[in-house]
Amino acid sequence: MSLPPATTGPATAGHDTTGHGGGVHAAWLPPEAFAPLGSRRVLVRGDGMLVDTVFDEVERACAGHGGRADRTAGDREVDLVLALRDAGPLPAPAAALARAAGAGGPLGAEGFALARAEGVTVVLADAPAGLLYGLFHVVRLGAAAFEGDHPARRHAPAMARRMLDHWDNVDVHPVMGQVERGYAGGSIFWRAGAARRDLDRVRAYGRLLAACGVNAISVNNVNVHATEARLLTGRLGDVAELADALRPYGVRVHLSVTFAAPVVLGGLPTADPLDPAVRAWWAAATRQVYERIPDFGGYVVKADSEGQPGPFTYGRDHADGANLLAEALAPFGGVVHWRAFVYNHRQDWRDRSTDRARAAYDHFAPLDGRFRDNVVVQAKFGPIDFQPREPVSPVLAAMPATRLAVEFQVTQEYTGQQQHVCYLAPCWSEVLTFAPWGPGGPTVADVAAGSGPGPATGGGLAAVANVGDDPFWTGHPLAQANLYAYGRLAWDPGLDPIAVLDEWIDLTFPASTVGDPALVRETLHAVMDDSWRTYERYTAPLGVGFMVSPARHHYGPDVDGYEYSRWGTYHFADRDGVGVDRTRATGTGFTGQYPQPWSQVYESLSDCPDELLLFFHHVPYGHVLRSGSTVIQHIYDTHFAGVQQVAQMRQRWRRLAGVIDPAVHARVAERLDEQLRCAIEWRDQVNTYFFRKSGVPDVRGRAIH
Numbered sequence: 001m002s003l004p005p006a007t008t009g010p011a012t013a014g015h016d017t018t019g020h021g022g023g024v025h026a027a028w029l030p031p032e033a034f035a036p037l038g039s040r041r042v043l044v045r046g047d048g049m050l051v052d053t054v055f056d057e058v059e060r061a062c063a064g065h066g067g068r069a070d071r072t073a074g075d076r077e078v079d080l081v082l083a084l085r086d087a088g089p090l091p092a093p094a095a096a097l098a099r100a101a102g103a104g105g106p107l108g109a110e111g112f113a114l115a116r117a118e119g120v121t122v123v124l125a126d127a128p129a130g131l132l133y134g135l136f137h138v139v140r141l142g143a144a145a146f147e148g149d150h151p152a153r154r155h156a157p158a159m160a161r162r163m164l165d166h167w168d169n170v171d172v173h174p175v176m177g178q179v180e181r182g183y184a185g186g187s188i189f190w191r192a193g194a195a196r197r198d199l200d201r202v203r204a205y206g207r208l209l210a211a212c213g214v215n216a217i218s219v220n221n222v223n224v225h226a227t228e229a230r231l232l233t234g235r236l237g238d239v240a241e242l243a244d245a246l247r248p249y250g251v252r253v254h255l256s257v258t259f260a261a262p263v264v265l266g267g268l269p270t271a272d273p274l275d276p277a278v279r280a281w282w283a284a285a286t287r288q289v290y291e292r293i294p295d296f297g298g299y300v301v302k303a304d305s306e307g308q309p310g311p312f313t314y315g316r317d318h319a320d321g322a323n324l325l326a327e328a329l330a331p332f333g334g335v336v337h338w339r340a341f342v343y344n345h346r347q348d349w350r351d352r353s354t355d356r357a358r359a360a361y362d363h364f365a366p367l368d369g370r371f372r373d374n375v376v377v378q379a380k381f382g383p384i385d386f387q388p389r390e391p392v393s394p395v396l397a398a399m400p401a402t403r404l405a406v407e408f409q410v411t412q413e414y415t416g417q418q419q420h421v422c423y424l425a426p427c428w429s430e431v432l433t434f435a436p437w438g439p440g441g442p443t444v445a446d447v448a449a450g451s452g453p454g455p456a457t458g459g460g461l462a463a464v465a466n467v468g469d470d471p472f473w474t475g476h477p478l479a480q481a482n483l484y485a486y487g488r489l490a491w492d493p494g495l496d497p498i499a500v501l502d503e504w505i506d507l508t509f510p511a512s513t514v515g516d517p518a519l520v521r522e523t524l525h526a527v528m529d530d531s532w533r534t535y536e537r538y539t540a541p542l543g544v545g546f547m548v549s550p551a552r553h554h555y556g557p558d559v560d561g562y563e564y565s566r567w568g569t570y571h572f573a574d575r576d577g578v579g580v581d582r583t584r585a586t587g588t589g590f591t592g593q594y595p596q597p598w599s600q601v602y603e604s605l606s607d608c609p610d611e612l613l614l615f616f617h618h619v620p621y622g623h624v625l626r627s628g629s630t631v632i633q634h635i636y637d638t639h640f641a642g643v644q645q646v647a648q649m650r651q652r653w654r655r656l657a658g659v660i661d662p663a664v665h666a667r668v669a670e671r672l673d674e675q676l677r678c679a680i681e682w683r684d685q686v687n688t689y690f691f692r693k694s695g696v697p698d699v700r701g702r703a704i705h
């Protein structure tokens, strides 16, 4: 197998605006990150495609850093052994260490154990994927992997499936472009109706994904248009090529399909899920997919949502629809990810009874227990739509007999569109560690992992991807950290997001490549640690959400942008107050979708957490928050503070000039200028809007227009 370029190789021709002299930024796998491993004597033992990948990685690292890579056990001394448990005898003392590491039962399909004693580090796995993850763990540990003794420690992913959904279109969509909600250039898979066939780049992507723990991707947009529909049949070869490129990194390919496929591709008069001809069509189409891609992951479906076809057309429900596809996939071990993002997007803003937040629960909770085992109901983390702050979706606590996946958005649609620094791992960590049945009980991560209160196996995590053909992968170089952190939290949701950021910093900015490693670390923490909360401060206040500009595709402020639109109404501000009454007592009743204690906490004006107050309650501007501030003063204060923080971020970043790669520095500096401009616009529009509505002056007398 040939490895993708380490950092700036031939695959990247035409992408070079990085100043690296040849291509795509290496992200968290620069050659220098392999120095500790590559300068050692390494033995790789075992067979299989992924073990070959491990060996190739080791061989290349050793070639670059003076070490030695072996595949056969001899009498030669070794520093590191990466071995499958059944790979045959190992040299002492690795053999004894491997016995210790392996004690305690099977390590699983992706797990590994690591131990170190007498100057030898051993990574042991039962299956090739485990060895691959073990290798990248050693890379992450860096020099520490070869220092002192390490008692045997077992590692295994919390979630079996750790997936990224690309919203990439094959054709350039007239409104949404090549990548829907893409902020990093074009697609790495498709260009203007054709497969790009830049398979080196795809392999490099697979390698990055394996190194952070992602093991599945869906390669096209959930809004499936005419050309994209054909990926399932006539253009399956394009998907197979991607699957071939990603397989050596343990990444399985999934496909978004249209529910209307039997009609639009098969020429049938109906796509009714209970129609025998429709079932036969899906069975045959799916069989052909598996003939071509034997390890195909399955389908992703957005049905009866924002204009996509679905079972409602035939008077059927989502369980009927999902089970149809699941039945076709079952013989091959595939799964269908059926999205719970279903709501009425043709609402009348005058109608106060319709609440978009209620929709997913209202549609799906009654169907609990009706889905086949290989259906994963995929719910966005919050009840609305990836806002910077939302409560956890009540669907996640309402379907104990259904496999549930939590969906995040790594692409920053509502969080600054990769123009703004917004490190999202703290947000995801809050969601994953949230306990829907009360503190101390099972968490959202437990539900996704299958260790929640119900009998269902977990559906894992899914997230909308943020990469494109941009030389930095993600447009904003610091947005790479979001992709890395997503994979790491899917592997272990208990990780501290700031510790994950440290991992990313160590890998992406190895000490040997920067002028002042301590300054780099300190600056990146100063700029990134709190950047999600900073973003929250200068945008929509107190959980109200959605004050974004529709005209600019959800970028920048427009307080009333969605207030009178068919997509839903979000803040209800008038001269007296602001917020959405979602209580049972006087509002839409949404609080009743939560189990206790949250149902009561959110219902109660005094117990509701400040950051979600306006999501659940309509309150007067003078309402005193738990923080002691009034709502109106909080709006003013946070907006002034948010802008100040962005100005400080920009100031801090300037100190890295000449210390890090100039291309990275310049790109981030340019985006921080834009972030400051945009934050000022947010501050002034939001503050002015609420000042004009309420007539309440800022107690600190700052400029409001």
Ligand code: GCV
Residues within 6 Å of the ligand: 167, 180, 181, 221, 222, 223, 302, 341, 385, 413
């Ligand atoms: C792919 C939001 C986005 C849409 C997206 C949709 C979804 O509404 O703005 O672009 O469509 O979510 O998640 O399906």
